[in-house]
Amino acid sequence: MDESGGSGQPRSGTDRPAKPHAGPTAQTTDPTTPDPHENQTPSTSAPTEGATDGTAHRPAADDDAVQAPPTPAPTDVAASGSETGTGDGEHPPAPDATHQAPADLRKPEAPREPDTTDDHRTLAHSGAPKSPPPPSPQPRGGLLMGRPFGVPVYVAPSWFLVAALITWVFGGQLDRVLPELGAARYLVSLFFAVAFYASVLVHELAHTVAALRFKLPVRRIQLQFFGGVSEIEKEAETPGREFVLAFVGPLLSLILAGLFYLAMQPVEPGTVPGVLLAGLMVSNLIVAAFNLLPGLPLDGGRMLRAVVWKITGRPMTGTVAAAWVGRALAVCVLIGLPLLTQSGALGSSAEDNVGMDTVMDALLAAILAAIIWTGAGNSLRMARLREHLPDLRARTLTRRAVPVETHTPLSEALRRANDAGARALVVVDADGTPLSLVREAAIVGVPEHRRPWVAVSGLAQDLTDGMRVSAELAGEDLLDTLRATPATEYLVVEDTGEIYGVLSAADVERAFVKAMARPS
Numbered sequence: 001m002d003e004s005g006g007s008g009q010p011r012s013g014t015d016r017p018a019k020p021h022a023g024p025t026a027q028t029t030d031p032t033t034p035d036p037h038e039n040q041t042p043s044t045s046a047p048t049e050g051a052t053d054g055t056a057h058r059p060a061a062d063d064d065a066v067q068a069p070p071t072p073a074p075t076d077v078a079a080s081g082s083e084t085g086t087g088d089g090e091h092p093p094a095p096d097a098t099h100q101a102p103a104d105l106r107k108p109e110a111p112r113e114p115d116t117t118d119d120h121r122t123l124a125h126s127g128a129p130k131s132p133p134p135p136s137p138q139p140r141g142g143l144l145m146g147r148p149f150g151v152p153v154y155v156a157p158s159w160f161l162v163a164a165l166i167t168w169v170f171g172g173q174l175d176r177v178l179p180e181l182g183a184a185r186y187l188v189s190l191f192f193a194v195a196f197y198a199s200v201l202v203h204e205l206a207h208t209v210a211a212l213r214f215k216l217p218v219r220r221i222q223l224q225f226f227g228g229v230s231e232i233e234k235e236a237e238t239p240g241r242e243f244v245l246a247f248v249g250p251l252l253s254l255i256l257a258g259l260f261y262l263a264m265q266p267v268e269p270g271t272v273p274g275v276l277l278a279g280l281m282v283s284n285l286i287v288a289a290f291n292l293l294p295g296l297p298l299d300g301g302r303m304l305r306a307v308v309w310k311i312t313g314r315p316m317t318g319t320v321a322a323a324w325v326g327r328a329l330a331v332c333v334l335i336g337l338p339l340l341t342q343s344g345a346l347g348s349s350a351e352d353n354v355g356m357d358t359v360m361d362a363l364l365a366a367i368l369a370a371i372i373w374t375g376a377g378n379s380l381r382m383a384r385l386r387e388h389l390p391d392l393r394a395r396t397l398t399r400r401a402v403p404v405e406t407h408t409p410l411s412e413a414l415r416r417a418n419d420a421g422a423r424a425l426v427v428v429d430a431d432g433t434p435l436s437l438v439r440e441a442a443i444v445g446v447p448e449h450r451r452p453w454v455a456v457s458g459l460a461q462d463l464t465d466g467m468r469v470s471a472e473l474a475g476e477d478l479l480d481t482l483r484a485t486p487a488t489e490y491l492v493v494e495d496t497g498e499i500y501g502v503l504s505a506a507d508v509e510r511a512f513v514k515a516m517a518r519p520s
Helices: 157-177 179-213 239-264 272-291 299-312 315-343 356-391 410-420 440-444 448-453 475-484 505-517
Strands: 143-146 153-155 218-224 227-232 401-405 424-428 434-438 460-462 468-470 489-493 499-504
Touching: 157 179, 157 218, 157 272, 179 218, 179 227, 179 239, 179 272, 239 272, 239 299, 299 315, 315 356, 356 475, 356 505, 401 410, 401 499, 410 424, 410 448, 424 499, 434 440, 434 489, 468 475, 475 505, 499 505
Parallel strands: 153 218, 401 424, 468 489
Antiparallel strands: 143 153, 218 227, 424 434, 434 460, 489 499
């Protein structure tokens, strides 16, 4: 391998030293396999099991607060893995100059799955391109209701199902308390459902305002089946802020319960306003109490996590403790809630809790237990993701590149890349200033017999400011930069402005998947 001046940077693949330097090769990806994610950008959703893609605060039967980190490069693979690349940024030895490309690409080999083993093949060995998969649809938030504090609030379709259920159940209760209402009781019940979810929105806004106060970006608020979700994109920096961020939600629910209690005092009991105010007071007390249970993904679980984090100094330890308490809590809800209902401990006699009521209680317990169990597992995965994000470093994932001028034939450019052991091409002007990047997917689409007559400039994508990334970027900063400018390749530069190499979004994706697969 040709090193220049002891700086750790390789020379270009030309016969003379080039002005810009080239970067390291990510050895773990197969250059012959075209990037199936062309024109996509790293996603912000992390692999989870049925979780929302945000840093989620979900209020209890209405709120669990789980923070969601940004996700890596676009992926349709599930879950997790370790860093690819050369580890310490060193470059692989250049291949033998006598090593030749396949003689004929007019009969391309069948597409293969991406190879995650070390592979020193270069651009000239590119096989036939795969057909890119259809772009995955972006998750929809539902019906946009407004943007308080600049944060969009969505109502998910599942909310309408819950609103109908609340209207039916509360309407039946009104029939016993206020039989004179007749069919109008369902209109009153619908008003109660809307007012209850307005209380849930206030709960979520409390989380949102606290997050914005701590300069944590909030992607959106969503009202859904069992409450709401505040999707906060980053984690609190200290356990104290984490505790405050989790506690403000239940605190606001308690304050609302107190306000509804005060509003009941001048109202005559047994009237529509009295029944509505009493129902809203009780529902907010339930929301607050449920969220204060000390297990993830509930707010109480995040408060427990903050306490353990403070004691041990390790956020991951706090997450593990709170997540396992959350799983134990899920089992208690699954078994205990039906038993409490049958025993009459929740206010009704045991003789009344038979038949359909028993089935409904068991179904409700199962749904709540599933939400808590799944949320606890997702919290563990999110914590592991954050723990391994620093392993994603632009310097170690960057491919070695050679600079070529615009008129250079593709065959000549690939020959230079082979000689230098490079896997990327940067188009430069006569002064060595980078102009564009030759797309790997475009290279593999050119039959070998046509490569001497195709100029590299015809296969290149012009560089924009967002496609120039620093070699020092790592972790969330790297992912945020790639998300800001969707592309398949990025030019990696030193702080001095010299070319370090080319970073492929597909390499970042594979590194993320491997990093997540490693145990914490």
